[in-house]
Amino acid sequence: MMTPDPFAHFLESIQALIAGGIGLAESLMQPGWRQYQMFILLGLALISWGLHHATGNWLQNWVRSREGWSKWQLRMVVQVKRRLGLMWFALLAGTVYLVMQNITWPSRSYLIGIFATLVAVWVCIAFAARLVRNRPMRRLVTWGLWIYATLYALNVVDDVSAFLDSVALSIGDFRLSLLTVITALVVIGLFFSVARIISQTSAATIRKNEDISPSMQVLAVKGVQLTLYGIAFFMGVKAVGIDLTGLAVLSGAIGVGLGFGLQKVVSNLVSGIIILIDKSIKPGDVISLGDTFGWIQTLGARYASVVTRDGKEYLIPNEDLITGQVVNWSHSNDFVRLDIYFGTAYGDDPHVVRKLAVEAASGVERVLSFKAPVCHIVGFGDSSVDYILRFWIKDPTGGLTNIRGNVYLALWDAFKEHGISIPFPQREVKVLDDSKLALSRAGVGTGSTQE
Structure with a gap:
């Protein structure tokens, strides 16, 4: 018994459709x-x-x-x-x-x-x-x-x-037709839509729970999404009658190939899970990684979004956050201590300078009062007495450069008001007589030359 040719059947269907269209057009003309x-x-x-x-x-x-x-x-x-x-x-x-x-x-x-x-x-x-x-x-x-x-x-x-x-592909007992593929795509798409709606509702409920930390909220949302989408995929495949056991060997070979080709992707995925579990970095934390300073906006499956003060958004791979040296300014708490250095002239009383520096820093907005600023002498320089001023803030997301600038400006105003001078390096050049004679004999600076 001969099997029907799919292409011939397709041509017959096209011819019948064309003939029906021509007949309808002729009937409309009358x-x-x-x-x-x-x-x-x-x-x-x-x-x-x-x-x-x-x-x-x-x-x-x-x-x-x-x-x-x-x-x-x-x-x-x-x-x-x-x-x-x-x-x-x-x-x-x-x-x-x-x-x-x-x-x-x-x-x-x-x-x-x-x-x-x-x-x-x-x-x-x-x-x-x-x-x-x-x-x-x-x-x-x-x-x-x-x-x-x-x-x-x-x-x-x-x-x-x-x-x-x-129109089908047959390998042994396995048969995959074009109708099955289209049906599977439609069914899986419908299941994915339902899974997305449920996951969004669950995510909103999880984020409203203040008893769950931000990192665990992200982990819970990702886990719910992965579970729902996985269930939707397998339910869609089963709904159209596709037997996955026949694809076990093929899927294993594909999995090995993907494992070698997607090492970095898998590494980032695993690193993201580790970050969420150990809570070392969470959304809202202020971090420094190399020259990048900003706060974590989102934690994704592959990367973390870090927004800097100038509005730039860096997508840092999760693997770099695990293997690199990361400074988390708000890991255990939001308190951050900042240090600034300055110098005054030797003629100024150090006791007065320290008192004025502490008072100036205490009057700056964002500087914490219950962690009072302190000022210490750190050395005697060539031109000045060197000091370090230390103060605490609780909102690193508000920026570090701007608060340092405000404290420097407060120091300037306080020192100017009380006559405290901020010296700059000065050098004296002494020309010896022997050097003048040597220059004269050489004719340098006299406008004469020797022949």
Whole structure:
């Protein structure tokens, strides 16, 4: 018994479709109810286009007069405004179809009913697809559902399904058809959408729980997402009847190849899990890594987002946070001690200088009063007596350079008010007589030369 050729069956289906289209076009060229239905549909399309512009402007003006609307409400209004024409067409065509069903033969409104149903389904699909956040995936889901709805309305789903099922790859007892692949993608996509909604709800609940630390919140959210998406994938595969045991050897070989090719990715993933478990770094911490100083905005599966004071966002791999030397300014607490150095002239009393420095630092905003600043002499320099001024702050996220600058400015004002001078290096050059004589004999600086 010979198996049917999928390509020949495909050609036969295409030829039948073309022949049906030609027959429909010929029937529309001749006077009759099919032609009348097309004229009615064109008229309804023109009316819907006019209503789209009229009601769209009214809806836009009405929304502008409202205040306090959330973003999702505004997005929904935008989606409704874009599809007002289709919604008016579905409403008008459905009304005309119901009226014609009652006053004339059902066959005389058959095309109107098909178009009204298709447009209504298209509108519903467009709104339902908004649940898919990823734009390429949303377009894929939208077009896939539109095609299926169109085929279903034209009553050709069985023929198309038979053709897609005939295009298959068989390896022993394992058989994978194009229909199975498409069905699996659709089912898995639906399960992923449901998993995403559940994970977002769970994530919002976890983040509201103040008893859970920020790092454990991130770990819990990632664990819930991984679990839900994994369950969605396997449920989708099982729902379409794909037996994964036949792919065990192939998946093992692919896993070995991916293991060698994705070593850094896997290392970053494991490092991210370790960071979340040991709580060494958590969102909101202020860290320094090399020349990068900023606070952790988010902890991802592969990298950590660090935002600096100048607005730059660095994506640091998790592996670097594990293997490198990281300064966490707010690991155990938010208290940070800062040191600044300065010098005064030898003629100024060190006791007065230390007192003025402490008072000046204490009067600067952000400097903690219950951890009083201290000032010590650290050395006798060539031109000045050197001091160190130490003070504490509790908000490193507010910046370190700016608070140092404010303390320096307070020192300047206090020293200027009390006559404390800040010296600068000075050098005296003494020219010896022998050196002058040597220069004179050499003719340097006298304008004469020796021949």
